[in-house]
Amino acid sequence: MSEIALQAVGLVRRIEGAISHTLVNGIDLSVNKGEFVAITGPSGSGKSSLLYLLGLLDAPNEGDVMICGQPTAKLSETERADIRLTKCGFVFQFHFLLPEFTSLQNVTLPMRAAGKMSEKEMHERGLELLTSLGLKDHANKRPNQLSGGQRQRVAIARALSNRPEIIVADEPTGALDTTSTEQVFGILRDIADSGRTVVVVTHDPALAARADRRVHIVDGKIHETIQGGQAPEPAIAIGATAAES
């Protein structure tokens, strides 16, 4: 049996107000270590909301998210921040790099925030990541001196800097051209192949098809799951299915 890296149990996320709205409505999901899962669905279906819950950026109204077996529902915001820093790496649709910092400084930012490495080690690790993503020559450039694809690769390098177990990406290719999209997806695929867990939200069915598993969300619920290269299946006992795969 594969080791579960990320598990959602009965996740519910509601927006309370004059008109309440349920974004995520009772989702159970297990993602194995080293698995590449794509979350798809129409706009407003709750796929990004689910991703934010899985990455501990948001807290559920009901249910729990377990990161590497650790329940997180009762953790304080500070403890959740610590888990985000060390166990999760985020990539967003827009690069969200700090504009005044160079590529290398942006990549080393999470390492410096964690404070577990020496300056030299952080510098070397940052360069290593940028080199592996083909950005060695752009280490000292600021985001406004890079192309869209390069910025997104820097963002991926930043997500990887603390060697997180899980990478969550919210439409990382949404603002990229075809070539860059191919590059970024290839990188994410390589990350998963290297043993890390990758969960990606995407609109692109062709890219989703390259994931190990595709989870289709409709109205905040899992509508169907599709194993890589398989035909769509009804979404029943997804966690068990993922655990067995």
Add this chain to the structure above:
Amino acid sequence: MTTKLLFDIAWTHVTARVRQTLVGMAGVSMGVGFTIMMAGLMEGSQIDFLRQLVDTMPHITIQDERRSVPTQPADQEYGAVQMSNVTNLNNRPGIKYPESVMASLRSWLPGDVTPSVRTTAIIDHGGGRIGVTLTGIDPRQEPRVSKLASQMREGQIADLSRAPNAIIIGEALAQKLAVKPGNTVILIGGKGTEVTSSVVGLFRSGMKRVDEGQIYGLTGFAQIMMGQSGIVNELRLRLNDPLIAQQVATQVEAQTGYKSVSWQEANADLLSTFAVRDFIVLTVMGAMLLTSSFATYNIISTITHEKRQDIAIMKSLGMREYSVRRIFIIESAIIGTVGILFGWILGYLLCYGWSHITIYNMLTGANVPLQIYYSPMHYIVAGGISLLCCTGAAFFPARKATRVHPVEIIRGAS
């Protein structure tokens, strides 16, 4: 979270907005600089005034009177007594055995003491009459208890010994009477004694009240004018530290039984005015420093507003809310610290410049420079309060900004 990282982020924020940052720093500098200048000027003028006051008068004056009415024999005899029309015993005025009292005081007093005779007199000269206070002094002992010797403008204290009826008068009084050293005036004592006195010297204390109403003569001369031979009705004390005069006066009074008035007590109304002035000045300076921090508040508010996305990203990467908040506090501290450093320089230059400004003194007719008191405490207090105001000004916008939920910003940006 490493402070260096937070400092680096803060530094990039403030250096990326040079004009705004400079405006903020200038605000702090102005506040600190003018506060230091005001403090130096206020304290300088106050110290100068007090110095003049203390130099002009004895630190403690022992008078031949009691603070309270002496206990009557009937009080000592009966538990409750009603008395009316009590007639005082016609005791001889003056301090009893002044030499013994002085010897006793000199054994422990941190300073010196000298006897004198104080009486009132009228100067009759040129058809005009002016009431004055005549103090009979010993010219040899006087320099130990007063600054009269250094205040002499013409003649010397020792010139009093040239004639038994010689007097030294204030320069302002001399102008009023149109007399010069060598001239004579008629002095009329309390009991109608008329003596022709020769003016042998002029002094200037800088205080109008003294320069127009105080004259000095020999002890014996004052006794004649008072009509009490051999009397000493005042002991004047000068202390090494004038600030302890109040405590010493209490001690002296307890020992001698005579009313001992310190210079603080004699000028209590003036000193209480100083206290009110100090309070007003401190309030104004506090307001200046607080107002100068508003510029910092504006800058931090602007930065936090512009950097909402960065804040969201830093929080999403796992930086704690407290750490992100510290970034803006550090930014404010950077603006404040640099502003304070320039404020110190500005404050010093202002003090230096103002100390070269002279004001015409109508009494003395001289151009007197503004008195500035230089104290490191002014710099420390102004800097400390300013830094506190700056960081306080940053705290609220920083707290508001860092409480933003990252998902809201990320969704908005997406």
